[in-house]
């Protein structure tokens with residue numbers, strides 16, 4: 001909550017190097033994000049996730065995505081309890097409002 005999807009579209013330009021969001025979009029360095037809000041983490045077919053990501057047992061909502069993109073490795077460690085988990089996503093989005101906005105934008109792809 002508290003995210004502006006229109007502003008998030010601009011933020012998502014930073015994600016596009018590695019992600020598509022449209023239905024049927026290809027996996028790039030990162031998995032396709034169509035329908036990611038409401039989807040179980042780490043479940044795009046044909047994408048090879050990190051072990052930590054495969055061990056995650058959660059369904060993405062906008063709040064979890066906003067937390068994840070602040071620091072994906074910290075998120076995996078906190079969620080799995082594995083202090084050595086390491087995300088394959090090295091990108092971090094520092095600004096809290098940008099994180100909420102990009103999560104709201106992703107919620108429109110369903």
Ligand code: HEM
Pocket residue numbers: 011012014015016017018019029030031033036040041042043044048049050053065068069086087088089090091093102103
């Ligand atoms: C995974 C969002 C930027 C590479 C993910 C996932 C989300 C996400 C929600 C989990 C997907 C799932 O469970 O299927 C975002 C957003 C970004 C962003 C919102 C911009 C703010 C990037 C960038 C890169 C990247 C720039 C590449 C440099 C990856 C990779 C994974 C991933 C490799 C898989 C992680 C793993 O297996 O540990 N991303 N991402 N992402 N993303 Fe991103």
